[in-house]
Amino acid sequence: MFYPLLLEPRFKERVWGGRRLAALYGKALPPGLPIGESWEVTDRPGDVSVIRNGRWAGRDLRWLMEEHREGLLGGARDEGGRFPLLVKILDARELLSVQVHPPAEVAVRLGGEPKTELWYFTETEPGAVIYAGLRRGVTREEFERRLREGRVEECIHRFAVRAGDAVFLPSGRVHALGAGVVLFEIQQNSDTTYRVFDWNRVGLDGRPRELHVAEALESIRFDDVEPGPLPEVWEGSGEGSRRRLVDHELFRVDAWRWEGPTVVKWPGGRCRVLGVVRGRVRVRGGGEVVELLPGTFCVVPAGVAALELEVGGSAELLEAEPGPLESAGSVMSREGR
Missing domain, CATH: 2.60.120.10 (Jelly Rolls)
Structure with missing residues (x-):
């Protein structure tokens, strides 16, 4: 459905x-x-x-x-x-x-x-x-x-x-x-x-x-002094390279990079917003296929049982997930540079 x-x-x-x-x-x-x-x-x-x-x-x-x-x-x-x-x-x-x-x-x-x-x-x-x-x-x-x-x-x-x-x-x-x-x-x-x-x-x-x-x-929070960009730390895996940007009670955001054609399988059951920064990514789920080009976003409902991402070559994508119903508190990626 x-x-x-x-x-x-x-x-x-x-x-x-x-x-x-x-x-x-x-x-x-x-x-x-x-x-x-x-x-x-x-x-x-x-x-x-x-x-x-x-x-x-x-x-x-x-x-x-x-x-x-x-x-x-x-x-x-x-x-x-x-x-x-x-x-x-x-x-x-x-x-x-x-x-x-x-x-x-x-x-x-x-x-x-x-x-x-x-x-x-x-x-x-x-x-x-x-x-x-x-x-x-x-x-x-x-x-x-x-x-x-x-x-x-x-x-x-x-x-x-x-x-x-x-x-x-x-x-x-x-x-x-x-x-x-x-x-x-x-x-x-x-x-x-x-x-x-x-x-x-x-x-x-x-x-x-x-x-x-x-x-x-x-x-204005007058004790909020000299923040900077978030650190650029990429972690490699079989699914590409991931950079955790923010893990907060309101939302979590990851950046993903792939250097060549690949197919990635992700479990469903979570609401996600996907947006392509560069390259091309086809997203399959629930019997539907959507193609994401740079500047294109899609919403993946939690009711999608499983996702398949077909990456056409070198590509970068943002994955955002809204925060859970119950949260133990706020955790944010450390700011740096």
């Missing part, structure tokens, strides 16, 4: 976006607009992924959650009754705002949603940087003073990124995505963002974009 699901992407116009998702991944972008985000897997109010293959073509992820929740998620927990993960591809042609997502305890007070996320960089221009966390020694008082002076970026830790880097952003970590990068984003199903500074630019309507300074100051 259950099979790997291909979903229609939903494109988002952003003042900082570009057109690279068409050139890199063949996305059919609406003409003439700066597209910053392609929502590949989404179960948000007003933004729900539509299934485009198999017996459920034309149905959407909301329907699947309502009618077949157990077969879709298995032992994974949902996010307020919705599919637990939101998966995007981002094209940052320009610098994004300095922002923060509220931790759970703050989100309750402010009427928002917590959001923890992972960035996996697939394309970076020379000199690309991001901002994440605070510089060592910065206090809240200094942060607020620099903010009033229009110099808050001096308080935020900045570091270079390259293709293949992964950065973990727990709720409460102040951050800004730099210009000239494309990335896969795997996150908790939430869309609450508090902008604290937007580089004095205007939005698509020609007006300054709304800031949320009071909410941001409540949300």
Whole structure:
């Protein structure tokens, strides 16, 4: 009954976006607009992924959650009754705002949603940087003073990124995505963002974009100092090379690499999201075959009994699994470099 699901992407116009998702991944972008985000897997109010293959073509992820929740998620927990993960591809042609997502305890007070996320960089221009966390020694008082002076970026830790880097952003970590990068984003199903500074630019309507300074100051963890990319440690096996990116109560994410044609067999019974970074991977399960090319994702329901991955040559793939119904706590891959 259950099979790997291909979903229609939903494109988002952003003042900082570009057109690279068409050139890199063949996305059919609406003409003439700066597209910053392609929502590949989404179960948000007003933004729900539509299934485009198999017996459920034309149905959407909301329907699947309502009618077949157990077969879709298995032992994974949902996010307020919705599919637990939101998966995007981002094209940052320009610098994004300095922002923060509220931790759970703050989100309750402010009427928002917590959001923890992972960035996996697939394309970076020379000199690309991001901002994440605070510089060592910065206090809240200094942060607020620099903010009033229009110099808050001096308080935020900045570091270079390259293709293949992964950065973990727990709720409460102040951050800004730099210009000239494309990335896969795997996150908790939430869309609450508090902008604290937007580089004095205007939005698509020609007006300054709304800031949320009071909410941001409540949300920022001022003891979160100088994080970096996650360490790049690959472990070889008969199934290829695996890099554990994040093992957290909300989601686990692995990167997989293969250097030549191969067939990999994985057990089913777990909800997964698979996305190809490079190369070509055919996914077989439940009597259905889907082909994943770079920038293509599929959702594998827990009700799929077994999976077979046919790798066409050198390839790289991300595998994301939502967190379990019961969790002993949060475990995160150590940040490094």
